[in-house]
Every structure is written in C-alpha cells, then in structure tokens.
Amino acid sequence: MSRVHAVWAVALAGLTLPGVAEACAVCFSATESNRGAFIGTTVFLTILPLLMIGSVAFYVYRRVKEMEATEPGA
Amino acid sequence: MAGTMSEKRDLRLIHPAPTREQRQIVPNEVLGMILFIGAEVMLFAGLISAYAVVRAGMPADAWPPPGQPRLPIAFTGFNTLLLLASGGAMWFGGRKFAEGADKAVPPVLASLGLGAAFVALQGYEWANLLGEGLSMQSSPYGSFFYLIVGTHAVHAVAALLVLSVATLRLRAGELTEHAFTALRAFWYFVVLIWPFLYWQVYL
C-alpha cells in the first residue's frame, strides 16, 4: 500500500469517527426524504457558487491570455 | 507564451507616460453584471433549496395538499415558450447591433413585447389560482408557489422597465455596446432561470 493510499485510508476513517455523537434524541426530522433533501441542497448550495466563481475565473483567465496574444506590447 | 509577462513590462518602460485608458480585461459593465447575476442565481438557489427541503419534509399524500387547486402545467408551459422566444429575440437584437444601433431596436421591442405577455399571462394565472383558493396562507405549497414565481416576476418586471428605458436610449444611439451587452445578459438570466423554476415548481 502506497503512502497516498495510507493517507486516504486515514482520511476516510476519520469521517466515521464522530458518528456516535448525536446530541438530541428527539429533534431530528422525521422522514428520511427530508434528511436526504437537506444533504442534497447542502451539496447543491455549496457546489453552485464554487462552479460559478470557477467558470468566471476561467473566462477571465482566457480573456487575459487572449489580450496578451493580441496586444502588440502596449 | 513563456516570458511574455516580463517582456511586456520591459516594453512598458518605453512608454512610461500613464494614461487614463483602462485595460479592460472584461468590459466594466459586463463584468459588473456577471457578478450581479451570480448573486441573483444564488438567491434563486436559496429559494429552490428551501422549497426542496420543505417539500421533502411533507408526507407523500400531502404534496400537493388535497383539496387545493393544481397548477396549470400546460398553460404555463406555453408561457415558458413565450419567454424563451423573448430571449431568442433579444439574442437576435444583439446580433443586429453590430450592423447599427437602430437595427437592433425592432427585435428588442419584440423581445420586450413577448416578455410583457409572459408577465401578463402569469398574472392572469395568479388571479385564477387565487380565485380557486390557492393563497400564500393556505399551505406551504401555495406559499412557495407565490414566493418563487413572484420573485421571478419581480425580476422580470424590473428588467422590462430598465430595458424599456434602455430601448429609448438605443433608438437615440446613446446606449454603448457594453451597456447593451450587460442589459441583455440580465434578460438572458431572467429567461433562462425560468425553465428551471418551472421544472421545480410546476412539474
């Protein structure tokens, strides 16, 4: 097992560590679909801004490259 | 491409006199509008996420709530096509702008007309649904329907008002290319986010 694999294994094992800690026995939502929706929207809301920022940044990067190629040393 | 940065800097030594000319990587108006649209997309993402969470928290037989009117899928589908056509006309207006600002006026007017028809038909649909008993207070179903569609309507109306003023300036030849691009970008945002909302709320 390479060192990279070992690091990944430790990281993944870390994900399971806090699993036993549940604070409130009565206050999570009743349905599995609702919990799933929370996770789904969490992923959606987190990825969306990063995608938008990333694509604008990429567009700007392309524009800079374009301008450097066309500008005669100005 | 390697080394161009430092070469560029050396070339600048020959021209040390600074000017007020900006080296606009992305035109000011366009970049400002892109950033604004990004924030707006996140607003709608928040609304849709809230809707998805509440909808998923409901028992399957309570959504849509029994005894409440159903949303008119076909009617709004037709309306969606109107809005998409409006976006297409706006795109055509952008193409025409290259031939001259006045050439762009007719397609933009057509786009505004289609957009106004969309808003009017949505208003008609709202009036009907209110008459049938679906209100903001009657259930979360109604609350989210009016909230999400209403937020989109506010954006559409605001965009139509601004674009109407801009059309007058376009006709007078006062609207710059970049300002026109930025305004069109906002209208594309209003147009393109609607099918997504339609899919989430109506279907």
Place this chain on the structure above:
Amino acid sequence: MSEPASTHHAHGHGAHDDHHHEENFFLKYFWSTDHKVIGMQYLLTGMFMALFGGFFPYVFRMQLAFPGISVPFYGVVSPTEYNALVTNHGTVMIFWVAMPVLIAAFGNYLIPLMIGADDMVFPRLNRLSYQVFAVSVVVIIASFLVPQGGFGGAWTAYPPLSANPDYNLTPWGSTLWLVAVALEFIAFLIGGINFITTAMNSRAPGMRWSDVPMVVWMICIASILFMASVGPLMAGAVMLAFDQNLGTHFFDPKAGGDPILWQHLFWFFGHPEVYVVLLPATGIVAEVITTFSRKKLFGYKTILYTAIGTGVLSFFVWAHHQFIAGIDPRMANVFTVTTVLISIPIAEMMFLFIATLYGGSIRFKTPMLWALSFIALFMIGGVTGIPLGASGSDIYLHDSYYVIAHFHYTFFPIAIIGSFTALTYWFPKMFGRMMNETLGQVHFWITAIAVNGIFIPLFVLGAAGQHRRIYNYNHFAQLSTPDLQALRILATVSLVILLLAQFLFLFNFFYSMFFGEKASKNPWKGCTLEWTTESPPGHGNWPADQLPTVYRGPYEYGVEGRDEDYWPQNVPN
C-alpha cells in the same frame, strides 16, 4: 441596475474638468462620487455605529454583573430590553461596524489608490451603495424607537422565536431589523461589484496580478465570498418577513414549515461572512507587518493561495452551527472534518506573517503594535475554535459562554484591532497629519490588556456551564455562586475600562485630524502606490499627467545595493 457610467473613464478629473472643485459643502461631502469621500463616509458612519453597538454590552454586562441595578446612563434593564441589546450588539457590530469599516471604508479608500487609478469604475453606483447603507443605519436605529422596542430574537434570528410576534414580543422591531439587514446587504453587493471590477480593470500600467498589494486581493476575495453567499440569506430573509407579516408558514413546524431550514439559509451566509471580514483584516495586517519590519512579505503567493483556499473551504463549514439542532449525523461528520480543515490555511497565513517578522528590523509604532496583537489574539480565537468544530465536544460547549469567548477572540481582533491597525497606519494619508504616538500606544496597551480581561473569564464561565442569552443567573442555583459572580464582575470591569480607553482614541483621532504634526507623502516609507501621492490625495488621486506606472512588487523592502531600504513600486530603477 445599469449604471450608465460607461463613458466615465473616458474623461478625466484633471485640470480641464473643474466642476468638481466648485461644489458646495453638501455636494462635496454628501453627494460626492469620489471614492475617498465615500470611504470616509463609511468610516465615520462605522465609527458612530461602533459607539452605538459598543454601548449595548456596557448595559447588559452591568446587568449580568450586578443583576437588577439601575445602570448609570441607562436605567434598570428589563428582560425584553436585555434581549434587544444582546441581539443588536451582535448585528450592529458585524453588519454596521466590521463590514463598513474593514471592507467598505478601506476598500473604497485604498483600492483605487493602491492600484494607481483615479477612481472606482462605477463612481455613481459607489455613491448609491453608501446611500443605501445610510438608509439601513437609519432603519436599524429606528427599530429601537418603535413600540415594544428593538428586535430581541438573537442576531441569528432563529424561527419560530423570530417569526412570531407572540414569542419575541417585538412585532415592529423584528421586521425593521430584517429590512435594515437586507438593505445593508444590497449596499455591500453594489460595493463589492465595484471593488472587483475596479481591481480587475483599472490597475496602473505594468501592475501584474502579483504586484497587487495583499489588502486589495483580500478585499476582492472577501467581496466575491460575500456575493456568492448572500443570496440564500436574502431568500430566507424574504421568507421570514413573510412569516412575520403575511401569515405564511415557511418556518413554522405546526403548519408544515421547517425551522431548521432558516438555520441553514442563515449560516450558509453567516459562516462565509466570518471570512468576509477576516480576510480584509489579514490583508491590512500584511501591509503593516511588512512596512514595519522592513522586509518583503514572506510567501506572497502562498498567502494568496491560502486566502483562496480559505474562501473555497468557507462554503463547506457552515453546518457546524447546527450540530445540536438535529441535523443528520452523516452531515455532522463531514462538517466536522471540513471545519477542522479550515484552520489549516488560516494557521498557515499566521505563520507566514510571523515568518515575515523573522529577521526584520522591526519598529514598534502604534500600527505595528496593533498588527502584532491581531496575530496573538486571533491565534487564541482560532485554537479555541477547534473543540467547537468537533461535533462531539461541541455538544457540551454549544451555546455556552465558551462560544461567546471564542468568537469574540476572533471578531475583536478582526473588527476592532483590524480597524485600528488600518486607521493608525493610513491616518496620515487620509487626513494629512500624524496621530499622536504616545496617546496611540497608551490606548493600545489599555485596549489589548482589557480585552483579555473580558474574555478569559468568559472561557472559564462557559466551561463551568454558563449558558448564553440568560438575563439573570441568580435564577440558576448552580450558576449564582460567588466565584462565578466574581468572574462576571471581572469581565464587566474590564469592559468598562476598554470602553473608557476608546475616548482616548477618539480624542487622538479628532485632535490629530486638525492639530497633529503635518504628514509627508510617505511617513512610514512604504512601497505601495498610495504613498506616492499627496497626503491627503486630491481629487483624481494623482495629477492627470502623473498617474503612476508600476515596475515591481509591492513589498520591496531592504533590497541590497540601494541607498534607501525601500523601493517604491513606481520608481523605474
């Protein structure tokens, strides 16, 4: 939304454009589109709001230390008033002090000067931004004057408490609070668009991305974070306002709503917001540390990449605020890992600052003292956050005074110390005069010691189980012991000392503004572009024919083989 400023940059502010100089007092100071005037408006408004929001803790800490007494300059505190005071202390300090001073005031003032531009690219949008902000200030102050007083549902405004006037007892205050916060967000949205566009398009000729001063980068990254995270909270604010006023039930579990939903929408913005105010403060500290240790900033690109990394990670951590609200444990696992992860880039940044200090010839002027205390205090704040980020230990510490002490150890360095660092450093540029150094150092030492006197006792109290948002601890037998009460009194006394010390600063600020020693163009011998123009800079920042050209990075201190130990960015050789 479409500022037709497209032709603005085509004409200059120079000699041929003289109508700006003929304006009367009102137009010059209240209707100006000059970025320096707008920055100053934000600064003074923020300082006023700091006094406003700083008075609240005096009142409620007096109530906690001496329950039931008539507080001098206020009177007896009722439970409803207590709730309104703690709520609005948080709201005002974050949204009306940290944001306007760190981002809007210094962003407006510094970005065009530091990148060598004559103004923002959208000057009229900039003015609109301040005007919307000014309205939000009026609304938040007005929320105290309406029947039943200001909003008392905590600054996080969790429903159903915030949604139902039967619970929070402030039907007017809660709606006005939401309106004020929403207006404030609109103001900063407009401002942020301006900052990013300006920094991208108006840079001086020759200024590459790695020649941009760190504080400009940080304000731009913070603005991007703000704009990308504020949307969901705006959505939530509209829903909450509807719940309050139109009878909808978005967050009401009785009628099918979901109260946890608000917590997600709020903290989706709320946690990136921490980094929105942190990053400009670190940028300011970076500028000051390099100037006063006469050394190049250690790891410019690394700091930049860690800031971007922090920004990316900041979207992945917010649900650690809901660990005990009943979120899915699968989610708690992930958010524990990401929360602990985010301490890595921040710690890296702090170590790079320390590495900048290493081997430098350090001059302990007032701004440098502030910058160093930022690092020291913020590290305490960061380290104490780790037990809160781990969902297991958070269960015991959640909503205790430990949390309060932790986030004040982060926010006090950010909002207060960061602002003082910037103010004392750029004061000569802003007002053309030097601040009094002795008064400045006295003020620094009193403040820096008193802040520890406030919050170290609160760590102890929190670990002893003292819960947040309690009006009177005498109602709890375990929490009303004399030794715990002594700690509360210690914290309150320290707070009073801290607040009194600020009058020293105010005196120094206004006295130096008019009677201080005249400042030269470059009193600290800094390399960045703002030091190449007059103090204070005239309209248009530089004479039209003398706008700077950039030849090198912003931190060329102590370059060997030069007479001076600094090499300004605009000097060709």
